[in-house]
Amino acid sequence: MRWSRAFIPTLREDPAAAEAASHRLLLRGGYIRQLMSGVYSLLPLGTIVHQKVEQIIREEMNAVGAQECILPNLHPREIWEKTGRADLMADILFSFKDRRDGEVVLGVTHEEIFTTVAAELTSYKQLPQVWYQFQTKFRDEPRPRAGLLRVREFTMKDAYTFDVDDAGLDVAFQAMGAAYRRIFRRLGLDAIGVEASSGAMGGKDSTEFMVEAEVGEDVVIHCPSCGYAANVERATSAVSPVADEEGPSEPTPFDTPGVRTIAGLAEFDEPSSADRQIKTMVYFLDDVPTLVLMRGDHAVQEQKLMDTTGTAHARAADGPEVLELLGANPGSLGAVGVSDLRVVADLALQGRTNLTTGANKDDVHLRGVDMARDIAVAEWVDIREVSAGEPCVECGGTLEEKKTIEIGHIFKLGTRYAEILGASVLDANGKPQPITMGSYGIGVGRNVAAIVEAHHDERGIVWPIAVAPYEVVLTVVKVDDEASMTAADTLYSQLREASIDVLLDDRAERPGVKFADAELIGIPYRVTIGPRGLANGEVEFTPRSTGETEAIALGAVVDRMRQAIDAIQP
């Protein structure tokens, strides 16, 4: 491509609305433009990168025997009603009516549709099957942010595996996980697989692939000594036990005027340190009012709460609701003697005695509370949010936290969708078996953004060559110098001949502008062609990553590029 003919609208100044590095640089480099909140146009450069990322994913999918499909994005709402996800995902579902008043939704993901296709399978002999597609997903996200990182319309590679039994699913899951690792390595992303919550996808097991990033929205807990890694929505840790002293034979009320917080109570009443208090919170778990009990110094992890209690929608009760349910305001709440509300408690409270908690009367607390004796706990669950510095459950090492971007997620779905949508095969004994499924997603645009987050400097993007829109840029310092343009045209043809993606900067711009643009858009190698070097038959060769320039012979350019590309391609 000749730069003079290309549409690469670079911006000299940072756009005001862009904070994340990837957002800022993709805008400035002329890769993307925003249309509305969470919706972006991919300009020519953005499109090439997107396609290169897709192609790497496609190659690795095909390598594990996956077959590419293209499924529709207009779905009858009915099918989403059937699986219950019309409600579960109601918040993010784009939904409308067609001309015949039929309810239609835009595809959020495609489990329902792939399963519908899979209903045509009849025999275990046809399994396993692995199908995938690149398709736009529409999600009316509550809060799009950071450019391509979190949007409302995006391309996802979604794959689905179909097996007769769990053993088959395990094999498929492993194979797909390995393919994902190869993909991320080729994309230049240092991804780690972590245990994750399955959320609205349903299913038993899932692994998220995360890359560490300043702008990451997820928190991963990991153990440097044994490698344990889990999303904070799922992570556990060892809790140092607290030795309780002998308490009274029944809870004893005492006045605590003005005390409203754990810290306040710990200060007010010496023996009631935070780890000897019961924190009582009121939640509506799928509209069922529930008391959630935590050790005073622990925080509840809402996703863990939802997962362990099988809840689809959870929300904290507000002040008036709390008052109506318990007769007291937050700050004096407790579960002692509460029999008409569901009570769930964190495992860290199990067996604890002589604790302090609210009395459900403003400005009064109870001391000497014995969990087993005084509180009717319906469910003991691990709902504690892990934080850095706690001991690892696996090896006792000290856990750390990382901010990460989720760049891929793979799920073991099991038979849920197959059962509802009637996808079953006859097994070797002639018995119908629901197909066991897995679901595997990668957000293409988000990966593009993640690559930029991981590969940039103060001057711009530094693309890994595997995904760079062009592998080399020929910067002609003086376009009205005939010898320079002739040499540039020759090199341009030779590089194209060698199937190397080359951008020829033949613009009538000053050198400084060209260098700055080349660095901003992040082309991995720059060949600078000017009268100075040309006098000796030489040009300058500059890798974007190091910025170190070396003079090489005109005739050596193609070889150098070939070498650079071969060194990185798998």
Next chain:
RNA sequence: CGGGCUGUGGCGCAGCUUGGUAGCGCACCUGCUUUGGGAGCAGGGGGUCGCCGGUUCGAAUCCGGCCAGCCCGACCA
């Protein structure tokens, strides 16, 4: 949805407090000069001041409503 903020040529901003009919830098067009790290001079084009309504002789400016976008919290690739 809750909280904070912002809407003025393509981009970045000033003007708003104290109403008088819009300005700066970059970008763009023309010419001349310049030419290895975002050139100089001269000339020029481009704006319903987010939208609707109100107050006023007069509104970018004051008031009300709405819309959009950004950032922080509850969701996901």
